[in-house]
Amino acid sequence: MLNFNADPTAAESQGSGGFHVVGDGTWEAEIIMCDYKATKKGPNALFTRFQVTDDKGTGLVFNCFNIEHPSEKVREIGHRELSALCVAVGIDNLTDPSQLLAKRVKVAIQADKEGEP
Numbered sequence: 001m002l003n004f005n006a007d008p009t010a011a012e013s014q015g016s017g018g019f020h021v022v023g024d025g026t027w028e029a030e031i032i033m034c035d036y037k038a039t040k041k042g043p044n045a046l047f048t049r050f051q052v053t054d055d056k057g058t059g060l061v062f063n064c065f066n067i068e069h070p071s072e073k074v075r076e077i078g079h080r081e082l083s084a085l086c087v088a089v090g091i092d093n094l095t096d097p098s099q100l101l102a103k104r105v106k107v108a109i110q111a112d113k114e115g116e117p
Contacts, residue, residue, distance in 0.1 A: 022052055022059035022109050024110050025108075026107070026108045027054045027107050028106055029053055030050065030053050030105075031100045032050065033047070034046060035048075043070065045064050046064070047064050047065075048062070048063045050107055052107075061107050088105045089103035
């Protein structure tokens, strides 16, 4: 069993393959999947899937929180983003990823320089 423990107060807060592309913007969504597992390169990460529930559109948004990574900067970003998610859904002490399931949040999507969300 993986040892999972995230303290949202530890960091200060600041998404083809047959899937519908969610365009740029802010969307209401529900967290439908959380999986804490090893990445292809080895360290564990929290993989999440959000179902857009906004009446303006539909689709899925995926995110990977790199909270265990060889790079300190990547870990800091992962913890900061996870902290922001916990604050947004009202979780003070995340001890199990399943605590995030069915929580509703607003997700912001912005395409990167190559146009990929």
